[in-house]
Amino acid sequence: MTGGGRGHGRGGDGSCGCGPGEGGCGSAAPAAAGEAAAGAGAAGAVVARCTALMQDLRLGSVRAWKERTGGLAVGYMPVYVPREVLHAQGVLPVGIAGGGEMEIIRGDAYYQSYICHIPRSTVELGLDGSLDCLDGMLFPAICDVIRNLSGMWKMLFPGKLVRYMDVPQDFDPSMGGVFWRHEIRSLAEDLAARGARPLEDGALRDSIRAYNANRRRIRDLMELRRREPWKVPTHELYVVLRAGLVLPVEEHTALLDEYREAALADPDRRPLDQARVVVTGSFCEQPPLGLIKTLERAGCYIVDDDFVQVHRWLKGDVREDGDPVENLVRAFLEDSIAHPTRWIDRDRKGEELVARVRESRAEGVLFCAASFCDPALLDQPMIVAAVERAGIPWTGFKFSENTGQFQVIREQAGTFADSIKLWTGAQA
Amino acid sequence: MRTWTGIDLGSTTTKAVVLDEGARIIGRGITNSRSNYDVACRVALAEAVINTRFFLLSAELDRAGVPPARRDSWLEEMGRRFREQQYLGQLAVLREILLRLPGASAPEERHPLARILDRMREETDALFAAGAERKSDFFRDIAGSRYLRLAEEEAREKGARFDALAGLFDKAILDAENTPTGEGDFERYGMAAVGRMRTAPPELRGAVERAVRVDLERAGSVGTGYGRARLPFPRRQIRSEILCHGLGAHAMFPGTRTVLDIGGQDTKAIQVDEAGIVTSFQMNDRCAAGCGRYLGYIADEMNLGLHELGPLAGQATRPVRINSTCTVFAGAELRERLSLGEQREDILAGLHRAIILRAMSLLARSGGVADEFTFTGGVARNSTAVSVLRSLVRDNYGERRINISPDSIYTGALGAALFALRGSAAGHGAEEEAAASAAGGHP
Amino acid sequence: MSEAQVRKDRSQERQKQMIAEHYRRLARCGETGEKNVYTYVPGNLTELMRSFHALPVLPEINALQSGMRGKSRDYIAAAERDGHSEDVCTYVKCDIGMKRSGNVGPTGERLPDPDLLLLSYTGCFTFLKWFELLREEYDCPVVMLHVPYQGDGVITDAMRKYVVDQLREKVIPALEKATGRAYDEDLLRENLARSAKAEDDLVWVLQSARNRPSPIDAYFGGVYYIGPIFSAFRGTEDAVLYYRELREEIEERLRLGKGPVTPDGDMGEERFRVVVEGPPNWTSFREFWKMFSDEGAVVVASTYTKVGGTYDLGFRHDPSRPLETLAEYCMGCYTNLNLPSRVDLLARYVEEYAADGLLVNSVKSCNSFSAGQLLMLREVEKRTGKPAGFIESDLVDPRYFSAANIKNRLESWFQMIEQKRSGGGGR
Structure with missing residues (x-):
């Protein structure tokens, strides 16, 4: 370790994406005190409900919703889709974030060994009937793999609505804006052609309001976590956000309130001597819950992260008055996060991450990218440079959604946490 | 008598098969491939010729009216x-x-x-x-x-x-x-x-x-296998192992439409038509993850014989999920699991499943599993691998007849020998034999 | 030496001179004050750049040249040492490694720093990251041209307008600023007219492979034929002359009933006709090529030779609609087509070129090509009834070229085709 814990990155860069490990595993490690406490009580009950939703790969809640309402349900891959549009047309947007640790039997047949894991499990879910209840799938512009998956989906599931969502990489309202507006309109027409309600301004305004309310709750929880991470441990917040991928937004908003209240009321949530870190790089393929727990058990408070980013792609509220489509377009153009999947117009790669580190008073950055994830891994050298310029310690490793062994990551994160605490102590 | 030979130069063993005019197997030989392919080839062939002499000897005893029980005991x-x-x-x-x-x-x-x-x-x-x-x-x-x-x-x-x-x-x-x-x-x-x-x-x-005196004329030979390029045969006498495997499996089980071969270095999924002609195939990529060699590493790591792995895995009560079949990390992953207190049997069961899942994906790529399905290669001798494969095939493709021959190791060599026989029938053979000998090679 | 041989040498000689002269001019940019613009092969706006008298620099071409010259291993290692992941595109790492090793180009002369990075984001997500990385290396202006993907297999008016607007409002002003020259549409039209002429001849050459025997190899030979038009020379008089000469040479081969040229001279009997999907490997290009030519296999059509434009589908640069035609050109490049369109094209090639089957060379670096190829392969096989083959390698990372593995699969595939053709048995 050099420079007080800085730049010990590129660990766990196993070229197969399968973590080498020796001895012991995260799941066998003793749980951190905060985690044991958080398992119980009202918050625990919310988290348990959310965990069940997240692990229900056959989308039981979506099936029930469809039966109840007779509406359409349309899936979308990470990272961003304008969910408000679907909502306004009475369509349930369903975020499909891979298959986690499910066993892959058919999906591997479509992918070479050098391609990330999420499309394998997504294809598996499609082929094994888990996604039958979805009337369509949206594939936003994340990378070439997901882009091509949109074409594969067209071939594999010819009866379904399949759209590649080509979000603009030009952020000028008169160009990218016009284009995005057209894409949104065209999406709405496609949905209407499948039996959804036509898109109307009034309904869209209501939907924007509903999602603004949801986003505000999430921002507040993030703020709470930045302030008092022991009250909102990330392994809980993560599943609570994952539940938002499948629930109608109003239900999710209520659930967020319930969780917040329960978490704040829990007297057992007390601070520990943990290092504050920002985890970055896992925005599409999601890490296994065990990995998040491993990081926390290794002595890290995750005070900011990239998980389930669709909830946080737009940084603030979308305007609720005026032309609602235009408001969505403007929000995308002007208020999106600085994401690896989008063009960053000026020379400021990594600046936003540095700002997030400052804002959350984090002591270090963990680059936690999925193996073979082009946007994250191509971004990493630039982000690392920015982080190093800012004098922020960092380390890095790779995972895949079905990584089962966390020992190496635990060692690495634990060492990192210890070292930055020492370093921060010495600075103080 | 006229004979046709097939030689399969594999990464771990080299096999030879001798056929007579009626495509009947009259001799088989096997040896370890060692570092010297030429020698391995010569030894396997010599063993097959010895085996052929024993076959002739047996026929001589029959002709002499020796009762079968006595013949076999002699x-x-x-x-x-x-x-x-x-x-x-x-x-x-x-x-x-x-x-x-x-x-x-x-x-x-x-x-x-x-x-x-x-x-x-x-x-x-x-x-x-x-x-x-x-x-x-x-x-x-x-x-x-x-x-x-x-x-x-x-x-x-x-x-x-x-x-x-x-x-x-x-x-x-x-x-x-x-x-x-x-x-x-x-x-x-x-x-x-x-x-x-x-x-x-x-x-x-x-x-x-009398058996010694029979003149064994080598009317044609074909080489195949991983090391086939090293065989001192003219090009026309070398066939890809995929084709030989397909034809060999067809000869052993004429109803075969899909063949899975898990060998030491590679895994092959092959589809054949009713004549044993290959219509599609897929092989594992450049890394040997999920091949037989992987089990070899595991056996070494556990200090067990390769043949002991399957039976041990069969005793698992709570199989562990293993996601990586990366050969490089096999040992580390194993030690990690063991140090967690997981049972050897349960880990082994997970490893076997992981290997068979890799094979399932190659099968799917090649066109699925049709009836009948023939499983060959060293891993076909592993009881747990076979039972996992059976259940996955049933779950994903329905009931399939699964053929496993105790002699499956000779599948490739048999296919090669059949090509040699067919080649002669098509008018090639003797002159190429001469060419092969002139090139300083054998046979 | 036959007359045809002399003529063959003429087009090759010309291409060599064009390239040498181009890199010479680039090397002298510092003294002459000529401007240069870095951009990519797919969606390259060469006519537009040249109308500003700017010289194009194509980082992919530099990377593949580094691969062919045996330099890529060290360049990639240098980039990985500096924190680039083993998992990602080796063109990018090769380019970054080359830059950090003195930025010496394929002819041994130093490349100038860019006056502008023109990021035509066409058909490949990595392009976007690549120029973000180069921007950090060079600290120079960048202009982004977002070329929408043909997700539904069509170019809509909205897509065309989006690209044209960006060209007018973003790209042209950036070029004006970088070169200090005003936009000259007449000059652009002249360039576009010359492009169309060269494109006609290129398409004729590529389609000559419909003959039996094919006078060209449309993959290994094809990568040379597309050189001028895919890189810095589209719209130049040199390119027009090159393609006219090339066409004459191929006409001559055709007249003489000759097969393609191979690394070992003229090819013998044409035994297999193959369609190839995916880029070639550059580090062992010759060895790879010989695995085909030694078997008597000719590539009659390939998709890689369409990454810089799908001219054989009928597109020609149209001087009467200069910006619209550039927009359509960009959106029509092969990797900007969706997978069903790519399957259509491949199935059409197999039929129209009377091929024995489709071979996919799946390249680790290039997910734009590779992701989904296994499904494409199955679909083409299903539609054409011809067996498909599958091999894996990389663009410029020699660690991912396993000659034994590839040869094994290729041989098996060729023998399978032959066995099917003869209905089994021997040869």
């Missing part, structure tokens, strides 16, 4: 004694090489060495006695295990240096096994083997003499 005893004679011949070669080594000139090595070799010669009778178990049929393995055992005794009882003795063996064995026994072994040792039998029936002597 052939069994003679076969063992024949192996013994071969072993003694190879042992003599080993002795000569060992004693010539520079390290063997000092008395402290020379005396124990000579004693070990004497004892090895003395114990062959027991080694090849009826019912005696030998771990392997390869000279390297039999001689190696005896030598090291005796060297240990020397070290323990007489204070010899075990390391030095073991080192000498390692140096000598390569040369010894590359000094192959020849195709003429049957002629050389056949009668001696009969002489070593408890009773030497005159009908058998007569039959051996």
Whole structure:
């Protein structure tokens, strides 16, 4: 370790994406005190409900919703889709974030060994009937793999609505804006052609309001976590956000309130001597819950992260008055996060991450990218440079959604946490 | 008589099959591929020719009216004694090489060495006695295990240096096994083997003499396998292992439409039509994850024999989910699991499943699993691998007849021999044999 | 030496001179004050750049040249040492490694730093990251041209307008600023007219492979034929002359009933006709090529030779609609087509070129090509009834070229085709 814990990155860069490990595993490690406490009580009950939703790969809640309402349900891959549009047309947007640790039997047949894991499990879910209840799938512009998956989906599931969502990489309202507006309109027409309600301004305004309310709750929880991470441990917040991928937004908003209240009321949530870190790089393929727990058990408070980013792609509220489509377009153009999947117009790669580190008073950055994830891994050298310029310690490793062994990551994160605490102590 | 040969030069073993005019298998030979493909090829072929002579011998006994039960018991005893004679011949070669080594000139090595070799010669009778178990049929393995055992005794009882003795063996064995026994072994040792039998029936002597006299004309040969490019055959006499495997599996089980072969270095999924012609195939990518070699690493890591893995995994009660079949990390992953307190059996069950899942994805890529489905290669001998495959095939493709032959290791060589036979029928063959011989090669 | 041989040498000689002269001019940019613009092969706006008298620099071409010259291993290692992941595109790492090793181009002369990075984001997500990385290396202006993907297999008016607007409002002003020259549409039209002429001849050459025997190899030979038009020379008089000469040479081969040229001279009997999907491997290009030519296999059509434009589908640069035509050109490049369109094209090639089957060379670096190829392969096989083959390698990472593995699969595939053709048995 050099420079007080800085730049010990590129660990766990196993070229197969399968973590080498020796001895012991995260799941066998003793749980951190905060985690044991958080398992119980009202918050625990919310988290348990959310965990069940997240692990229900056959989308039981979506099936029930469809039966109840007779509406359409349309899936979308990470990272961003304008969910408000679907909502306004009475369509349930369903975020499909891979298959986690499910066993892959058919999906591997479509992918070479050098391609990330999420499309394998997504294809598996499609082929094994888990996604039958979805009337369509949206594939936003994340990378070439997901882009091509949109074409594969067209071939594999010819009866379904399949759209590649080509979000603009030009952020000028008169160009990218016009284009995005057209894409949104065209999406709405496609949905209407499948039996959804036509898109109307009034309904869209209501939907924007509903999602603004949801986003505000999430921002507040993030703020709470930045302030008092022991009250909102990330392994809980993560599943609570994952539940938002499948629930109608109003239900999710209520659930967020319930969780917040329960978490704040829990007297057992007390601070520990943990290092504050920002985890970055896992925005599409999601890490296994065990990995998040491993990081926390290794002595890290995750005070900011990239998980389930669709909830946080737009940084603030979308305007609720005026032309609602235009408001969505403007929000995308002007208020999106600085994401690896989008063009960053000026020379400021990594600046936003540095700002997030400052804002959350984090002591270090963990680059936690999925193996073979082009946007994250191509971004990493630039982000690392920015982080190093800012004098922020960092380390890095790779995972895949079905990584089962966390020992190496635990060692690495634990060492990192210890070292930055020492370093921060010495600075103080 | 006219014969056709197929040689399959695999990464771990080299196999040869001899066919007669009626496409009947009359001889088979196998040896370890070692580092020298040329020698491996020659040895496998020699073994197949010896095997052919035994086949002829059996036919001679039938012709002489020897009842089958007696015939088989004679052939069994003679076969063992024949192996013994071969072993003694190879042992003599080993002795000569060992004693010539520079390290063997000092008395402290020379005396124990000579004693070990004497004892090895003395114990062959027991080694090849009826019912005696030998771990392997390869000279390297039999001689190696005896030598090291005796060297240990020397070290323990007489204070010899075990390391030095073991080192000498390692140096000598390569040369010894590359000094192959020849195709003429049957002629050389056949009668001696009969002489070593408890009773030497005159009908058998007569039959051996007649079997030796049969002229085996090699009318055509085809080579295949991983090392086929190393075979000194003209291009036309080399076929891809995929084609040979497809045809061989078809010959063994004519209803075959899908073939899965999991070998040491690679996994192949092959679809064939009703004539055994390959219509589609897929192979694993450049990394050997999920191949037989992976199980080899695991066996080494657990200090087990390869054949023990399947039965152990079969005892699992709570199979562990293993997501990586990366050979490089196999050992580390295993140690990690063990240190977690997970049961060896459960881990092994997970590993077997992971390998078969990789194979399932190759099968899907090649076009799925049709009826009938033939499973070949070393892993087809592993009971747990087979039962996992059975259930996954049933779950994903429905009921399929699954064929596994105890001789599946010869599938590729059989396909190659059939190509040789068909090639001759199509008018090639003899002139190419001549070309092959002229090129300094064999056969 | 036959007359045809002399003529063959003429087009090759010309291409060599064009390239040498181009890199010479680039090397002298510092003294002459000529401007240069870095951009990519797919969606390259060469006519537009040249109308500003700017010289194009194509980083992919530099990377593949580094691969062919045996330099890529060290360049990639240098980039990985500096923190680039083993998992990602080796063109990018090769380029970054080359830059950090002195930025010496394929002809041994130093490349100038860019006056502008023109990021035409066409058909490949990595392009976007690549120029973000180069921007950090060079600290120079960048202009982004977002070329929408043909997700539904069509170019809509909205897509065309989006690209044209960006060209007018973003790209042209950036070029004006970088070169100090005003936009000259007449000059652009002249360039576009010359492009169309060269494109006609290129398409004729590529389609000559419909003959039996094919006078060209449309993959290994094809990568040379597309050189001028895919890189810095589209719209130049040199390119027009090159393609006219090339066409004459191929006409001559055709007249003489000759097969393609191979690394070992003229090819013998044409035994297999193959369609190839995916880029070639550059580090062992010759060895790879010989695995085909030694078997008598000719590539009659390939998709890689369409990454810089799908001219054989009928597109020509149209001087009467200069910006619209550039927009359509960009959106029509092969990797900007969706997977169903790519399957259509491949199935059409197999039929129209009377091929024995489709071979996919799946390249680790290029997910734009590779992701989904296994499904494409199955679909094409299903539609054409011809067996498909599958091999894996990389663009410029020699660690991912396993000659034994590829040869094994190729041989098996060729023998399978042959066995099927003869209905089994021997040869």
